[in-house]
């Protein structure tokens with residue numbers, strides 16, 4: 001570099017430290033030059049001979065910004081005494097702008113500008129950038145997207161539901177799989193998908209107190225989702241912080257600026273009980289706004305036309321503040337049909353608007369199912385009779401649906417949606433999934449002791465101990481001695497004991513522990529959350545743990561006790577769904593053995609009635625029984641009378657119950673359940689999805705990619721064992737470069753099976769936060785945007801210049817439109833020479849990677865200014881060649897948009913005919929969204945993402 005090259009007022013950049021921005025030459029002395037960097041308010045002096053500086057000359061057509069923020073387009077460049085004078089266009093006039101006046105911060109986003117500014121990287125960085133774009137594009141277009149990398153087994157019914165629900169915009173559904181089939185996992189998959197794909201950012205999970213910790217752990221270990229618990233304590237702490245810091249501000253500006261603890265986190269887990277008990281917390285939770293809310297054990301949301309429960313009201317309020325809503329319950333009708341309807345209405349008020357209509361619809365399910373079956377069996381045509389039926393149910397829509405390519409499926413979907421619980425309700429059953437172990441009931445009739453004679457019957461007779469002093473029933477109730485003996489006999493097998501009340505659980509546990517020397521733990525609502533989790537962990541411990549866990553009714557919901565296969569029902573609940581929930585603690589995915597259900601009951605009491613009613617009437621012990629509540633409604637008077645002591649009526653009660661159970665099961669089997677089942681798992685779709693996920697997970701791609709990235713980012717990869725490595729920050733590593741990489745390293749596995757066995761290892765996949773973090777930081781930074789490489793091949797004369805370029809679709813649009821759904825990254829790769837010859841096919845990327853080598857940095861610095869004109873010409877060539885690729889991408893995106901919005905608009909229009917509550921504005925809103933997306937897609941462009949300039953030798 002010659003002294004004469006530097007002139008005061010010229011603009012240069014440091015290619016060692018791009019963050020300094022655009023420097024200005026302020027002085028020269030001897031062999032040294034001094035530059036000021038206004039952006040960082042620093043001055044640096046360099047030895048002229050080896051200054052790591054590049055001269056910045058903007059070209060015609062490029063944008064410049066002056067220090068007072070004005071942006072102009074360069075129309076001509078003139079040199080006056082070594083300093084450039086730009087003639088630049090502000091949209092109206094051309095102004096002379098000396099380079100001295102340029103802003104101090106520069107962002108060389110265009111790859112060739114970076115190259116000319118000396119901000120280029122080695123070959124490997126360009127390769128990494130190109131690979132990143134390719135992987136992002138493939139993953140975004142893949143059916144597997146969002147479903148990769150969960151530490152779960154691939155169960156078809158779960159994958160199907162997750163995919164079906166999660167790809168919707170703001171999904172609102174009821175997940176109602178039978179107990180223990182994995183609704184938590186389904187909700188986790190949906191959350192993961194929605195967060196992963198940017199469809200959601202803020203999520204709130206609301207669960208009963210007793211399940212907080214279990215959810216926290218499941219979300220973290222299975223999906224890498226870090227939820228923060230907000231309970232009363234944390235809420236108060238966050239509010240207190242506000243008192244210290246913001247009190248004055250609040251005082252001045254009023255309450256509007258008050259800290260909202262729910263806004264302090266993106267992923268929040270809290271208990272329904274907390275929200276019910278704190279009006280202020282509820283208001284804050286609503287004000288915070290959510291993209292997706294999950295409510296577990298939603299059967300607690302009780303509603304009737306006369307009155308809604310506080311739990312229902314809280315969720316109703318919150319559901320207005322959340323775009324998406326997932327309600328989870330295995331027993332949706334546990335507190336009655338009206339509550340079930342009200343929950344469906346929370347999910348989809350357009351479809352479920354009237355309780356009476358909803359009830360009447362049930363009577364048509366069987367006929368609808370028959371038509372659906374015929375449509376499935378005969379995909380070629382529709383019989384005349386069926387067509388008439390279809391018109392009766394779907395009106396004019398039938399013609400439009402028949403005109404579609406997938407007309408039979410479209411008709412079925414419309415029927416399921418408009419006349420069943422279609423899109424809103426998903427329910428898988430054991431019968432459909434199969435492979436579950438047997439359940440066997442073991443009744444233990446015991447004599448009724450004297451002390452219960454007065455309270456033998458009625459609902460109170462189910463738990464007579466509650467009305468007797470503890471000492472007395474512990475001594476005289478034969479179930480106590482029986483339990484002690486049973487546990488001793490079963491030792492060391494783990495046993496879950498469930499009883500209705502906390503008092504009974506506490507007394508029993510105390511007795512077993514202290515008087516009988518049986519290792520046990522109690523689990524009930526009077527324990528703190530930590531104590532409950534400690535008790536559950538003590539029970540789960542296989543070495544030193546408790547043999548028995550004595551639970552009150554709160555232990556009958558949601559918890560995972562499938563490692564045990566003995567259940568003792570110390571008493572029986574009145575409600576059949578509660579019995580199902582209790583048995584579901586053991587009868588769930590992961591249960592490997594037959595489940596023994598021990599039922600000690602007192603003879604000549606309502607317990608005996610209830611036992612026979614459950615077993616011989618409903619067969620609810622040995623099979624999952626979804627019609628229990630409906631049957632109870634049907635025989636309620638008989639049941640109550642028998643329970644109250646009319647034992648002569650018992651055999652008739654049992655016979656009537658069995659008959660009604662059979663009738664309802666057949667009816668539902670042919671009608672409602674068949675329709676729900678159709679909707680809940682389509683096996684072929686699920687199998688294809690699983691194959692797609694396994695292909696992504698099974699390939700060595702992700703490991704290869706990360707190793708390539710880590711090589712550049714300075715992370716060491718050490719072999720651990722088969723499928724596993726240890727990742728550690730290396731010497732070149734800069735802290736914070738890789739999301740979630742601890743200072744002392746992390747052990748990872750690339751294999752799902754191993755991940756399921758070894759929870760101590762992180763499961764690496766394309767959707768692990770570390771991998772997505774690396775991909776995001778590569779694509780959003782300048783890394784690899786420009787590179788210079790050497791190629792020696794005989795076929796090309798030395799000194800030939802080639803340009804390899806990668807373009808990607810850019811489409812600035814409000815995030816709410818979520819345009820990536822329609823417009824993937826779609827990288828376009830091209831190779832040209834200076835004459836504009838398209839060599840893209842002749843020189844594939846992989847081949848160039850093999851043949852190209854790095855050029856030493858100093859040599860490269862010297863070459864760049866000399867080849868600037870040629871590079872600019874080649875950039876013009878690739879831009880011209882890339883242009884025609886854009887239109888087909890736009891057209892494809894518009895088609896996808898139409899496929900998405902069209903049916904949605906038509907559905908609302910069809911529903912509006914039967915539901916006057918659907919306002920025109922709702923339909924207009926959808927149309928406006930579609931129009932805005934259409935317009936944004938119209939502005940999409942292909943942006944140059946990276947270039948590799950290749951010099952042959």
Ligand SMILES: Nc1ncnc2c1ncn2[C@@H]1O[C@H](COP(=O)(O)OP(=O)(O)OP(=O)(O)O)[C@@H](O)[C@H]1O
Nearest residue numbers: 152153179180181182183184185330558560588589
């Ligand atoms: N795909 C899976 N891979 C591994 N374990 C699973 C999978 N699905 C479910 N499980 C396990 O099976 C058990 C039941 O799952 P989960 O708790 O999600 O069921 P649920 O339907 O929510 O149950 P409940 O009706 O009792 O609330 C849990 O221990 C869960 O971790």
